[in-house]
Amino acid sequence: MKKTQSASIHDVARQAGVSTGTVSNVLSGKRPVAPATRARVEAAIEALRYQPNLLASALVSQRSRVLSIVVSELRDLGYYGYLSALEGIQHRANELGYSLMLHFVRSTDPEGIRRLLDTVNGRKSDGILWAIHESSGSHRWVDQIALSAYPPMVFLNMHPNPALDVVTVNNVGGAKLAVAHLAAQGAKRIGLVAGPEGWWESEMRRQGWQAALLEAGLEPAASLTAAGDWSAESGKIAMRQLLANRPELDAVFCSNDIMALGALHTIVSLGRTVPHQILLAGFDDTPEASSFCPALTSVRQDLTGLGEAAVNLLQERIYPQDETGSQPRQILIEPELVIRDSSRRG
């Protein structure tokens, strides 16, 4: 008594008058099949609209052809360009014949992580892409959980860790690029609208700001900085605070474009102008940056490339080619500066 709707490999075999093994061979191409029988089998497949059950296939072959992407809140995707990374992941995964599962982390304590990893494991993903921003303690579990019990894992945009496979943007370098440019335009008091405290990306971009100031012979005073939470609203507030502390500010680097939008709002509403009185630069180079008033100078990161690189690395872990290549790898993506009106002295 059959319960399933769709045709199984048995149905095809019966219809074609061959064994299931032969049908399997026709589909996989792993073993030779006589042209005549192949034709019969293909006709049967067509006639029955047969679609292999990938679950059963995965069960026996121990390969699900599924990759799991682990993210935290979805808002992250929208805000920080994880979406572009996802685009790269999707593209490359599709080329390699993988489907994608999406998993959401609620708590980053080891117990929560373990629960998540267990469900991912239960689904038998072939590999895991860890696409969660690193903030205080969020990645501490990697030292406490035996990763070997789970499928291969590649981490996106976290602090390079020699024990892990990591694909990351050079955030320090990117921020330095932007701030050095502001200094080169003649700015002497360059403020920083930082991201939230504890976030790795915030910290790196702050370091880039600091390094660029020092190299330009300027002092990275704490009063030149204010932190937001990546949102436009927080950018408004941070900028207000900055201008209250240091009214003589002549340039500001914002740790992302969205906060730069808020900062712009505050600057204008306080009667100042960009770029004539204050130069402005952001980070991310979102598609909208060129439509800000004025168009925003920003740091572009090739996140699509980052996503693709992550999948490539994962693929190498799933199907190791070579004993020598088995060392964890840290891949660094170099960002570039896109200069627009917001940082060009009239």
Added chain:
Amino acid sequence: MKKTQSASIHDVARQAGVSTGTVSNVLSGKRPVAPATRARVEAAIEALRYQPNLLASALVSQRSRVLSIVVSELRDLGYYGYLSALEGIQHRANELGYSLMLHFVRSTDPEGIRRLLDTVNGRKSDGILWAIHESSGSHRWVDQIALSAYPPMVFLNMHPNPALDVVTVNNVGGAKLAVAHLAAQGAKRIGLVAGPEGWWESEMRRQGWQAALLEAGLEPAASLTAAGDWSAESGKIAMRQLLANRPELDAVFCSNDIMALGALHTIVSLGRTVPHQILLAGFDDTPEASSFCPALTSVRQDLTGLGEAAVNLLQERIYPQDETGSQPRQILIEPELVIRDSSRRG
């Protein structure tokens, strides 16, 4: 000879000195188990860190506890608030114990769709959430493909179709709300920056604009409209065109916030001011809208709620409660207007 790393139900059974059936009963709770044996089994599960293989479970139970989300390009997610819908989907799906798969459509011709549906089907998803914007021909396949051959399907944000399960925002109503508000502020020449031609959402918002104009006794002339492609850059261009055609414009409704940002850019760069000379309103109420200069009046849609409603409906299709409820349902989400400075006459 075992190949798998992780413990199977057999290992647990052996360790606890019971049969696999009993272990299964402990986990599912479908049949009574003596407290003593239950304790032994649970100890064994704990000791072996046993995690059920959901693939095998799905294979035999014909239920994978997986929902598939079908989207087109990822950019869509970022632009049109699909991300918020995804948030709702994710939340509700998680509550119901589903994992999520993400599938990407490349071509919307029937053959491409069929290929996609076949892989979704091969993965044995329990249900499908069709989250692709409706544009010219993109949904034509629903009449040509037998949906009954696939798992239950719920469509997000498409034209209500009495034969399908659809969850949709009232786009006409939302646009009407915004434009009626502009008219109530005294605007007499209200322009429209429309979305790309052929898109259902563009068309609905245009209809809302038109209806509101007529109700206000104004004429919805074609020269009052220009179309963009949802991007900020296209908003800039459309606005330029609009002001060239009709320099006397005193208000503009943009079909999304991103284009409104571009429109704002053009208006300001041409030396006009918002709201004093031109009133402006958008659609989507993105988080950034309140940080535009000036803050943007916009139409808010409860997309999270939309996502949750979609999952609820899907769940009902997967586990039908009642014969009577089996008619296709069209759920309409009502948007609301958020009034900010861009539409308030000083």
Added chain:
DNA sequence: TTGTATGCGTTATCAA
């Protein structure tokens, strides 16, 4: 309350 046996739809091993 528990154990045994069968099947879910594949792939893979071994003979033929």
Added chain:
DNA sequence: TTGATAACGCATACAA
């Protein structure tokens, strides 16, 4: 080149 047959890990009807 092909056909039986045995897993894969689990759920369930049936027997005990």
